[in-house]
Amino acid sequence: MPFQMPEALNFKQELTGAFGQPIAENPTQAMMEAAYAHHGLEWRYLSIEVEPADLKAAVAGAKAMGFVGFNCTIPHKVAVIEYLDGLGESAELMGAVNCVVRRGTEWIGENTDGKGFLESVAGRMDVNDKRVVLFGAGGAARAISVELALEGVSHITIVNRSVSRGGSLTELLQGRVRETTGGRLTAEFVPWQCAYEVPQDTDLVINATSIGLFPDTEAVVEVEYESLQSRMLVADVIPNPPRTRFLERAADRGCEIIDGLEMLVAQGAIGIRHWAGIDADTRVMRESLERVFSV
Ligand code: NDP
Secondary structure, eight states, X not given: OOOOOOTTOOOOOEEEEEEEXXXXXXXXXXXXXXXXXXXXXXXXXXXXXXXXXXXXXXXXXXXXXXXXXXEXXXXXXXXXXXXXSEEOHHHHHHTOOSEEEEETTEEEEEOOHHHHHHHHHHTTOOOTTOEEEEEOXXXXXXXXXXXXXXXXXXXXXXXXXXXXXXXXXXXXXXXXXXXXXXXXXXXXXXXXOSOBOOOTTOOEEEEOSXXXXXXXXXXXXXXXXXXOOTTSEEEEOOOSSSSOHHHHHHHHTTOEEEOHHHHHHHHHHHXXXXXXXXXXXXXXXXXXXXXXXXX
């Protein structure tokens, strides 16, 4: 009598993951697999080290192995675009992809970083017509500012150390992004040379630099902290540690604060929505990261 497998058993798991270099310290796997287990999905999220020269082969491998989708992190967010069939609106505007989604036979690049940030703000502030001060002009700042613009903020001040990156992000916002939003947005660039005094008509203040990231946890975002008013909402993208010096000082000024874990969890949940079509439990995801970071 030949062996017959009972119908209920299934040893094939759906595959997702992250391609990056370095990847070992990226905690995304912990929160994604916690969500999969919580929702009874027999899915895996693999942290995969991919060298830039191997990205093409890695994408072909993901397609060949039937991945549902995958995240791209440093240094692949721009380079991956040439191996995809199309881009979502904001990924196209930013020129960067952090989440690849299989839709039928096509592989589409999305950017969930800025959308994750928007979700972390959503319960606290309607950003429509609001004025924003954003520290930083790298990948995170780019993603956040483009999504805020698409969501209807009226003004964004980019404060950045290097003039080249600050200027080029401001140009993008004033040019293509402003056009896409019907000409409502205004953007300006302020070179960051000393402690920045936040204008009193600001609604939302965001640190999107890497200042304060572990192990440099004592590093300070150079702001005139007395210029922060309690009516301002203050956010930090740094996930580790979640309670940065920047947020501590903002909280001391009476501001409501949003930590970087909220954005990290929210962008992961958007990825799961793209891949599995479910709204993952973000509490379970956050708890898994708090265990990882021992907070
Ligand atoms: P990039 O390297 O692209 O950009 C870094 C930014 O930080 C630049 O604007 C850089 O300015 C600025 N910066 C770094 N050090 C200093 C300093 N000492 N003084 C002033 N400015 C400084 O990085 P990303 O934008 O990709 O990432 C930034 C941070 O965001 C990282 O810490 C990352 O962990 C976090 N992040 C969090 C996410 C989340 O979900 N919570 C998602 C994505 C990122 P300059 O142009 O002058 O070099």
